[in-house]
Amino acid sequence: MMVAIKDLPLDEKILKGHAACPGCPITIALRIALKALGEKTMLVIPASCSAVVQALYPKTAFNVPTLNIAFEASAAAASGVSSALKALEKEDVLPVVWAGDGGSYDIGLQALSGALERGTDFIYVCYNNQMYSNTGIQRSGATPYGAWTTTTWKGKEEHQKELAEIVMAHHIPYVATATIAYPTDLYEKMKKAKEMKGPRYIEILAPCPPGWRFDMSKTVEMSRLAVETGAWVLYEMVDGKMEFTGYSKRLLAGKKRKPIKDWLKMQGRFRHLTEEDIEEIKKEIDAKWDYYMKIYGGNEDGK
Amino acid sequence: MIVIDTGNHIAALAAKMAKPHVIAAYPITPQTTIVERLAQYVENGEMDAEFIRVESEHSAMAACIGAASVGARTFTATSSHGLLLMHEMLHWAGLARLPIVMVNVNRALGPGWNIWSDLNDSLSQRDTGWIQFYASSVQEAYDNIIQAYKIAENEEVMLPAMICYDGFILSHTSMPAEIPEQHEVDKFLPEYKPAWKMDVEKPATHGNIVPPEYYIQIRYDMHLAMERAKKIIQEVGEEFGRKFGREYGLIHEYRCDDADYVMVTMSSIAAEGRVAVDRLREKGEKVGLVNLRTFRPFPREMLKYDKMIVIDRDISPGLGGVVYNEIRGNGSEVYGFMAGLGGMDVSYKDIERMYELAKQGKEGLYPLEVK
Ligand SMILES: Cc1ncc(C[n+]2csc(CCOP(=O)(O)OP(=O)(O)O)c2C)c(N)n1
Numbered sequence: 001m002m003v004a005i006k007d008l009p010l011d012e013k014i015l016k017g018h019a020a021c022p023g024c025p026i027t028i029a030l031r032i033a034l035k036a037l038g039e040k041t042m043l044v045i046p047a048s049c050s051a052v053v054q055a056l057y058p059k060t061a062f063n064v065p066t067l068n069i070a071f072e073a074s075a076a077a078a079s080g081v082s083s084a085l086k087a088l089e090k091e092d093v094l095p096v097v098w099a100g101d102g103g104s105y106d107i108g109l110q111a112l113s114g115a116l117e118r119g120t121d122f123i124y125v126c127y128n129n130q131m132y133s134n135t136g137i138q139r140s141g142a143t144p145y146g147a148w149t150t151t152t153w154k155g156k157e158e159h160q161k162e163l164a165e166i167v168m169a170h171h172i173p174y175v176a177t178a179t180i181a182y183p184t185d186l187y188e189k190m191k192k193a194k195e196m197k198g199p200r201y202i203e204i205l206a207p208c209p210p211g212w213r214f215d216m217s218k219t220v221e222m223s224r225l226a227v228e229t230g231a232w233v234l235y236e237m238v239d240g241k242m243e244f245t246g247y248s249k250r251l252l253a254g255k256k257r258k259p260i261k262d263w264l265k266m267q268g269r270f271r272h273l274t275e276e277d278i279e280e281i282k283k284e285i286d287a288k289w290d291y292y293m294k295i296y297g298g299n300e301d302g303k
Numbered sequence: 304m305i306v307i308d309t310g311n312h313i314a315a316l317a318a319k320m321a322k323p324h325v326i327a328a329y330p331i332t333p334q335t336t337i338v339e340r341l342a343q344y345v346e347n348g349e350m351d352a353e354f355i356r357v358e359s360e361h362s363a364m365a366a367c368i369g370a371a372s373v374g375a376r377t378f379t380a381t382s383s384h385g386l387l388l389m390h391e392m393l394h395w396a397g398l399a400r401l402p403i404v405m406v407n408v409n410r411a412l413g414p415g416w417n418i419w420s421d422l423n424d425s426l427s428q429r430d431t432g433w434i435q436f437y438a439s440s441v442q443e444a445y446d447n448i449i450q451a452y453k454i455a456e457n458e459e460v461m462l463p464a465m466i467c468y469d470g471f472i473l474s475h476t477s478m479p480a481e482i483p484e485q486h487e488v489d490k491f492l493p494e495y496k497p498a499w500k501m502d503v504e505k506p507a508t509h510g511n512i513v514p515p516e517y518y519i520q521i522r523y524d525m526h527l528a529m530e531r532a533k534k535i536i537q538e539v540g541e542e543f544g545r546k547f548g549r550e551y552g553l554i555h556e557y558r559c560d561d562a563d564y565v566m567v568t569m570s571s572i573a574a575e576g577r578v579a580v581d582r583l584r585e586k587g588e589k590v591g592l593v594n595l596r597t598f599r600p601f602p603r604e605m606l607k608y609d610k611m612i613v614i615d616r617d618i619s620p621g622l623g624g625v626v627y628n629e630i631r632g633n634g635s636e637v638y639g640f641m642a643g644l645g646g647m648d649v650s651y652k653d654i655e656r657m658y659e660l661a662k663q664g665k666e667g668l669y670p671l672e673v674k
């Protein structure tokens with residue numbers, strides 16, 4: 001049964017006084033995630049905005065044990081946490097990595113792959129704001145084609161890679177995507193992941209107002225439109241079985257995607273795009289959906 | 304019980320007897336046989352530990368940090384390029400004050416590839432906040448590992464510790480070592496009671512952003528802990544002596560009492576040096592030898608001899624021998640030699656020659672600059 005927003009636990013694990021920008025998607029996502037994960041959670045956080053969002057020592061806004069670790073090392077450190085919990089007979093506690101796309105797609109990919117392949121008992125969450133925001137908006141392997149960043153001033157020339165698909169190639173029990181505009185979808189996926197064993201991967205699209213150049217009041221809208229235009233896709237793969245969820249499931253069932261232009265024009269990072277650039281992005285999204293239709297479509301519930 | 308085996312197998316045995324909860328390690332020559340042996344111990348049930356077969360040394364150290372943060376006793380081992388790949392995480396372990404214990408089997412750095420002994424790998428980790436022990440025999444390697452846990456985990460210390468010994472010369476050479484009974488080791492090294500750990504009952508954040516006024520304090524505390532470690536190393540070494548008959552301190556003096564010249568070195572060169580001292584003494588030369596057991600903390604105040612001859616198996620390009628330069632300027636007359644780089648053999652005869660050269664006021668890279 002679908003959980004309703006009013007049913008989410010009232011207990012807050014993100015305390016007042018965090019250091020995120022107004023409209024930050026990280027705190028929105030982590031707030032929901034921790035409602036699902038509960039107090040028997042240990043966070044492992046690499047260098048990223050999340051390291052800052054906690055607030056400065058000696059204070060913290062995260063009310064679960066949190067281990068900060070070097071940029072590329074979160075999955076490996078979580079492996080250690082996981083093994084230690086096992087050795088010390090505390091297997092009711094769950095290590096959860098909370099890493100950005102830079103720490104996951106790029107510098108931390110090796111450690112992530114290693115931890116997945118070893119069957120590490122943990123959840124790895126990549127909140128994907130499609131660039132390195134902590135160091136001031138540089139491109140990452142998750143930055144989409146055409147996006148302005150401070151290392152791609154004229155727009156990124158390459159397309160982003162699909163980390164979730166790389167993760168799927170490790171044949172782990174659970175791979176899911178989510179985004180903050182659909183908190184119950186995110187909550188349910190976290191909850192489902194929590195009940196499983198072994199490596200679990202959840203990637204959350206996290207629109208970042210300063211990085212994407214939009215007004216801080218529009219984070220949720222930006223997240224929703226990413227799904228409605230098909231730029232971001234909601235699904236979960238349980239033991240290799242793919243299922244689209246929420247709005248993406250309706251798109252797979254034949255509902256028409258909103259024009260990608262609507263999403264692009266809301267973001268300053270795409271302001272400079274030419275019609276050809278927009279066409280290039282449209283082509284990429286069309287191709288992605290054609291592929292999904294071919295592999296997973298043709299089934300009314302998008303299964 | 305006397306066991307005759309290679310340095311690496313004896314080290315693996317020491318690690319097993321210290322009962323770590325978590326091991327995370329990656330193979331590299333000449334350390335590999337430690338990891339292999341530990342994997343075997345765990346697989347056949349001789350050892351009750353979680354073994355994480357990581358995909359790199361960087362991850363090995365990150366995993367040890369994760370495990371130690373939850374309160375586990377941890378072990379890893381590496382060499383050379385593996386140690387260098389860990390460098391960032393070595394600082395992390397030091398600053399996080401986690402008593403991780405690691406063996407580093409000393410090996411030269413590439414390019415070109417060279418698998419033989421050289422201390423530049425571990426000496427270039429000088430400022431990471433790790434205690435560094437150097438062994439001159441397989442027995443010392445065993446004893447250092449057991450003691451390292453007790454020292455690192457001491458609440459006055461809480462620093463990671465690295466046990467170093469020469470690749471091949473010790474790692475792959477079978478030598479006899481006296482191995483105590485497990486119950487004796489258990490008594491000497493009780494269960495680890497962490498000073499801090501991650502705990503869901505007491506949520507806290509570790510390692511978030513630290514402003515300068517706290518950071519300077521953290522660094523200072525680390526420095527003080529390293530200073531306090533001198534006393535603890537001494538005490539633990541004496542206790543070890545009482546229990547097992549082999550006493551240890553920060554340095555080991557050999558025939559230094561009336562010596563005009565004292566040779567200073569570490570690792571297996573010290574063993575060869577003691578042979579050289581005996582031969583020189585027979586010829587009437589008043590010479591002794593000091594083996595540095597610890598490089599960090601550095602026992603500078605204990606090295607008060609009028610004339611010293613330092614033999615480094617390392618080089619700091621643009622400065623010279625690393626140990627030599629740590630000692631120089633202490634008021635003594637100090638001569639420095641660099642020798643044995645990349646595993647070049649340093650025999651007692653070479654050491655006798657360096658002694659002769661020092662007496663003539665010569666020093667430098669042996670045998671290229673002086674011979
Ligand atoms: C080894 C290393 N290289 C570079 C950095 C600098 N750095 C810190 S955070 C960061 C970017 C983080 O990006 P991402 O993972 O996407 O997280 P976000 O900041 O977007 O939350 C970089 C480059 C670092 N801390 N460590």
Ligand code: SF4
Pocket residue numbers: 019020021022023024025026049053129133134208209210211
């Ligand atoms: S830069 Fe973006 S991701 Fe980082 S704290 Fe600000 S809003 Fe959040």
